[in-house]
Amino acid sequence: MEQAEAADLGPGLSERVAAALREDIISGRIPGGSKLNERELSARLQVSRIPLREALPLLEAEGFIHSEARRGSVVHTFTLRDAVEVFDLRLQLEPFAAASAARRVAAGADPANLLAALEYARTGESGHQASGRNSDLHEEIVHLASHDLLRRLSNLLNGRVRWLFRLTPERDTPGMWEEHAELVHAIADGQPALAEALAGAHVERGRHASLPHLAGRLPSEAPARKGRRPRSQD
Amino acid sequence: MEQAEAADLGPGLSERVAAALREDIISGRIPGGSKLNERELSARLQVSRIPLREALPLLEAEGFIHSEARRGSVVHTFTLRDAVEVFDLRLQLEPFAAASAARRVAAGADPANLLAALEYARTGESGHQASGRNSDLHEEIVHLASHDLLRRLSNLLNGRVRWLFRLTPERDTPGMWEEHAELVHAIADGQPALAEALAGAHVERGRHASLPHLAGRLPSEAPARKGRRPRSQD
DNA sequence: CCGGAAACTTTTGAATACCAAATAGCGCCA
DNA sequence: TGGCGCTATTTGGTATTCAAAAGTTTCCGG
Incomplete structure (x- = not known):
């Protein structure tokens, strides 16, 4: 070949x-x-x-x-449980990432890339592509945090976050951009506590906004164990 | 061959x-x-x-x-920064794991394996092998939490936790076993908030006990970028 | 004598061919 | 019709080979 x-x-x-x-x-x-x-x-x-x-x-x-x-x-067959788990762990990691990033800014790091990512997310219109930009924003925060282990765990999480975002395009509302802007500015101003709280609030708002929608779109539990062969295409 | x-x-x-x-x-x-x-x-x-x-x-x-x-x-050449990062993320994940496990017990899950792991950790004497048993205990908590994504992130963290524990055998004191026992019993009693707080305290105590020792044993920053060829064995 | 460029060597990235073992699907026989 | 054994597909793994890129050495010129 x-x-x-x-x-x-x-x-x-x-x-x-x-x-x-x-x-x-x-x-x-x-x-x-x-x-x-x-x-x-x-x-x-x-x-x-x-x-x-x-x-x-x-x-x-x-x-x-x-x-x-x-x-x-x-x-893997994604279930509602998977979605819940993604929110669970975003809630553990993103506030820490935001606080770390803010501390780094307070210590002299340059938040230019983060602000650029925010602007980039704003210019992109709604739709499926926007979910990619949201992921980019989160990745930029993690990058700014300069935390190698956090970056590794976030990478592991990232694929599933992208999966989740793709299921909920309606998440990309003006209100969510406001949340992102608040969070980014708290980081860029070097305010760790505020950034941490805003990141937590952001995740929790996302959870409450998304789960009802997802409940109808995802299988609630794992599928039959044997014989399933969805015959993808032919 | x-x-x-x-x-x-x-x-x-x-x-x-x-x-x-x-x-x-x-x-x-x-x-x-x-x-x-x-x-x-x-x-x-x-x-x-x-x-x-x-x-x-x-x-x-x-x-x-x-x-x-x-x-x-x-x-990878491990530095003090790596050790700090491990504690950082244990602090984010282990309290959540402990709380989740306690909730699962409160919902009817059987903590027998966890109690067995605690007993197993107690019977093992001090030394390098004990660090493995401590890891087993943490893994048992994660397993009891029945949280797939948490389990994956913990697996990623686990190797570095084992690395860290191996550097600090003096951590294996009777006092640390008391901490483990408290934590395990909080989980086995189905008390999420208590388990969460104890897990956080446990990690923070470990941080403060270990970092001074580690500071003298680890390079504080990354080594020279080129030409290093430690010639492990011949 | 030192610096840079060209040739050589080493090593990784990747492909191909092949074999063994195990699962799974199939048919056969009772 | 149900259980059993056989075949066949598929994965896990090895060995061999090739190309390209790094690294290294050498050699020549300033």
């Missing part, structure tokens, strides 16, 4: 494979419960099994797939 | 490779800054490069190694 001139040379191939699969799962193009056939995926993604098998453990660590020894990988 | 009868069949080979490397790094057998040569490691671990390259991305996600494209992998 010719690999042509596809060598991007930037990120490793396995990371691109992981990113592609992650997006396919988040977007629902590969539905929950699908069995992932290695060589079929290799063919579709135009790569050999090697980068694929480097990518799958990562996706499993993020909880997007579930792999059992010699039984292959199955795409 | 004969693989003999080594087929354990239990966990995948790549997971065992990841675990072995993780332990080698935590224990210092592979010192920070070491360059990891793939085929050399393959030879030493008696596996081919494939399970190795499935393991390396996992270790990188956990922050034990740092891989750059076409430049190979280097073992």
Whole structure:
């Protein structure tokens, strides 16, 4: 199989494979419960099994797939419980991230990138793309916090946050932008306590706004254990 | 290269490779800054490069190694900052884990395993092995919380917690066992608020007890960027 | 004698081919 | 119709090979 001139040379191939699969799962193009056939995926993604098998453990660590020894990988079926768990942990991490970022600003760090991300999120109109910008904003806060371990945990969380945001496009209201602006300015002003409180409030408001909608859109519990083969496409 | 009868069949080979490397790094057998040569490691671990390259991305996600494209992998050099970061995030996650576990018990979950882990931690004498038992206790709390996402984030944190505990064997004092006992009983009694507060106090006490010791034992900042080749063994 | 450029070497990234073991699906027989 | 064994697909893993990029060495010129 010719690999042509596809060598991007930037990120490793396995990371691109992981990113592609992650997006396919988040977007629902590969539905929950699908069995992932290695060589079929290799063919579709135009790569050999090697980068694929480097990518799958990562996706499993993020909880997007579930792999059992010699039984292959199955795409995770997201439930309402998953959504609740995302809010739970955002509530633990984002206030800390916001406070840390504010402290860093107070200590002399430059919040320019954060303010730029806020502006970027404002200019983008509503819709599915906006959820990506919201994620960018949160990532920028984490980055500003200069906290390596926090960044790693947030990366793990991030895919699921993006999944969650994609399910609730109506979250992108003017009111939410106000919340973001308040939070960003508290950070940019170097006020850790205020930033922490606003971040917590932001997450909690999101939870209460989203969960009722999500309850109708997600299976409340795990699906049947055997025989499900959603036959993604043909 | 004969693989003999080594087929354990239990966990995948790549997971065992990841675990072995993780332990080698935590224990210092592979010192920070070491360059990891793939085929050399393959030879030493008696596996081919494939399970190795499935393991390396996992270790990188956990922050034990740092891989750059076409430049190979280097073992992370732990600094005092890393220790502070571990305490930071334990402080965010463990109180939540303890509260969740207590809520689960109040809702009818059985804390028998948790109590058993506490007893197991008590019977083990002091020393380096005890740090493993402490980790087991924390893992048991997380397990009891029945929170998938929390479990994933905790797993990410866990390796670094084990690294940290191994550096401070003097932490294993009778006083710390009292703290554990209080916490476990609060959970077993189904008291979320008490468990949350005790978990936070436990982490903070550990921070204050450990950091002075660690300050003398760890490099305060990242090492020289180039040319370091600690030549682990020959 | 020192600095820079070119050639060489090492190592990673990736592909291909192959084998063994286990699961799972299938058909066969009672 | 139900249980049992067989085949076949698939995963886990190894070995080998190739290309490209880093790193290293050497060599030449200033």
